[in-house]
Amino acid sequence: MTDSEEIFDITIIGGGPIGMFAAFYAGMRNAKTKMIESLPVLGGQVALLYPEKTLYDVGGYAGVTGKELVHQLTAQMQHFDQTICLEEEVTHIQKLDDHLFELTTSKGIHYSKTIVIATGQGSFNPRKLTVPDADNYEDNNLHYIVKQIEQYRDKTVVICGGGDTAVDWALTLESVAKKVYLVHRRDRFRAHEGSVEMLKSSSIELLTPFVPHELMGEGNSLSSVIFKETRGNKLKKIDLDYFIVNYGFVSKLGPVKQWGLDLDRTDIIVNSKMETSIDGIYAAGDSITFDGKIKLIATGFGEAPTAVNHAVHSIHPKEHAQPIQSTKLSFEE
Numbered sequence: 001m002t003d004s005e006e007i008f009d010i011t012i013i014g015g016g017p018i019g020m021f022a023a024f025y026a027g028m029r030n031a032k033t034k035m036i037e038s039l040p041v042l043g044g045q046v047a048l049l050y051p052e053k054t055l056y057d058v059g060g061y062a063g064v065t066g067k068e069l070v071h072q073l074t075a076q077m078q079h080f081d082q083t084i085c086l087e088e089e090v091t092h093i094q095k096l097d098d099h100l101f102e103l104t105t106s107k108g109i110h111y112s113k114t115i116v117i118a119t120g121q122g123s124f125n126p127r128k129l130t131v132p133d134a135d136n137y138e139d140n141n142l143h144y145i146v147k148q149i150e151q152y153r154d155k156t157v158v159i160c161g162g163g164d165t166a167v168d169w170a171l172t173l174e175s176v177a178k179k180v181y182l183v184h185r186r187d188r189f190r191a192h193e194g195s196v197e198m199l200k201s202s203s204i205e206l207l208t209p210f211v212p213h214e215l216m217g218e219g220n221s222l223s224s225v226i227f228k229e230t231r232g233n234k235l236k237k238i239d240l241d242y243f244i245v246n247y248g249f250v251s252k253l254g255p256v257k258q259w260g261l262d263l264d265r266t267d268i269i270v271n272s273k274m275e276t277s278i279d280g281i282y283a284a285g286d287s288i289t290f291d292g293k294i295k296l297i298a299t300g301f302g303e304a305p306t307a308v309n310h311a312v313h314s315i316h317p318k319e320h321a322q323p324i325q326s327t328k329l330s331f332e333e
């Protein structure tokens with residue numbers, strides 16, 4: 001368990017689009033900012049559920065894919081230095097003092113003067129393989145999320161899944177890996193048509209309709225997978241270096257319900273300043289409700305600065321919640 005004694009001005013829980021914009025905006029207000037996200041990647045629902053979808057209702061974009069939006073939000077955050085803690089789920093929040101919160105996570109303890117909750121629909125977890133012994137290999141060469149492309153260089157990689165994520169990773173890894181297999185339980189892929197067309201002219205070996213049947217390996221090292229025909233008895237064994245499973249994600253609201261906040265069913269109730277029922281805790285995005293709340297990225301992008309500006313004002317009452325507009329602000333390109 002790693003404890004950080006450092007006290008941050010604002011800790012943002014959740015690294016979805018709204019948490020990311022809040023983190024950038026907190027930098028605009030010179031706040032010492034930390035973000036805690038349960039997944040190893042940022043972007044929330046946009047990155048996980050619809051990276052290839054084109055969004056037409058985000059201000060300033062005539063059309064932007066989910067992936068590009070997350071890329072732009074990441075670049076925008078990088079104008080400032082935040083402390084970003086990935087693969088860490090906030091489980092408990094305790095108010096120690098007027099301006100001091102203790103946040104307990106799956107990895108340790110954090111301290112913050114204020115909190116902005118941007119937990120959306122809850123923390124996401126990959127939908128896992130139900131084949132016996134799958135968890136044996138999870139810390140080694142069975143992956144649910146691709147973090148570093150380079151680790152697959154010159155390796156034999158088997159990817160399981162039929163959606164955009166599985167197809168995209170197969171196409172991306174084709175140029176890096178020695179050999180890529182893509183296995184799906186149906187004959188048709190549910191991915192973007194253009195990507196499915198690209199599969200046909202690639203060197204990726206397709207195996208459909210097959211599902212994982214048995215995992216074989218030693219210790220935590222998976223060496224081969226036996227696949228079985230979905231509605232038949234044919235078996236096919238593939239030797240591999242890495243097995244990537246993309247079966248989508250499940251979200252669980254879990255801990256938010258235990259933080260002592262006033263809720264309307266599962267949504268956190270906030271006022272027009274994005275204040276929750278606990279002084280010093282603010283919230284924005286899909287996790288909140290108020291009279292007239294609309295759950296969209298565009299509306300969340302408005303709620304994030306409202307929450308941050310009021311959080312800053314609560315720590316430094318001499319600083320106005322309303323920021324002073326300046327023509328002098330410039331970022332290095």
Ligand SMILES: Cc1cc2nc3c(=O)[nH]c(=O)nc-3n(C[C@H](O)[C@H](O)[C@H](O)COP(=O)(O)OP(=O)(O)OC[C@H]3O[C@@H](n4cnc5c(N)ncnc54)[C@H](O)[C@@H]3O)c2cc1C
Nearest residue numbers: 014016017018038044045090120121122123124285286297
């Ligand atoms: C298929 C689909 C299509 C959509 N299309 C559009 C569209 O076209 N336009 C539009 O405006 N909106 C669209 N939406 C809605 C949009 O994605 C959401 O409004 C937006 O993602 C909300 O952002 P958020 O940051 O509040 O929450 P989320 O995106 O849900 O992110 C929350 C993050 O918090 C993390 N988290 C949760 N709990 C914890 C915890 N305890 N500790 C640490 N981390 C935690 C989660 O892992 C997650 O990464 C769509 C949604 C779906 C599912």
